[in-house]
Amino acid sequence: TKMSPMGEDTQCAPLRGITHPISALKRHLHLNPADPEVHLFAWKHPTSGIRPLSRAEVIKCISSLTAAHNLPNFKGHSLRISGTLHYLLHGTPFDVMKMIGRWAGDLFTIYLQHHTMILAPYLNDTPALLEHFTRYTMPPVC
Numbered sequence: 001t002k003m004s005p006m007g008e009d010t011q012c013a014p015l016r017g018i019t020h021p022i023s024a025l026k027r028h029l030h031l032n033p034a035d036p037e038v039h040l041f042a043w044k045h046p047t048s049g050i051r052p053l054s055r056a057e058v059i060k061c062i063s064s065l066t067a068a069h070n071l072p073n074f075k076g077h078s079l080r081i082s083g084t085l086h087y088l089l090h091g092t093p094f095d096v097m098k099m100i101g102r103w104a105g106d107l108f109t110i111y112l113q114h115h116t117m118i119l120a121p122y123l124n125d126t127p128a129l130l131e132h133f134t135r136y137t138m139p140p141v142c
Helices: 021-031 055-068 076-089 092-101 109-116 117-125 125-138
Strands: 042-045 049-052
Touching: 076 092, 076 125, 109 117, 117 125
Parallel strands: none
Antiparallel strands: 042 049
């Protein structure tokens, strides 16, 4: 729901660990080699060859991984919350997350306020992040 059917340009920045975007893309291209004209996030289906990665396939893969490791099954919006939290905890500024998530206007602030219970334990462990969070989400005092 957050993409253009005509394609888009995107940018990425280094991030330490297994979620480093360039390393992840290289790993993906190694595991799913395809011709240059094929969709960037194409994958090798066991019976029908190379095809574009869909939301349904991502959810199916995550469901099988969580079941195999006896973890709670994450779906849709939970992934968005988890991804946002991951990047915030790795020091990505709030305004950058707002742009990455394509939140319009003040929706990002409302989104963060609604998920304070999820963020609270992590924010308390990171005082600098808590200060930015508070400044970003608290309504201005008149």
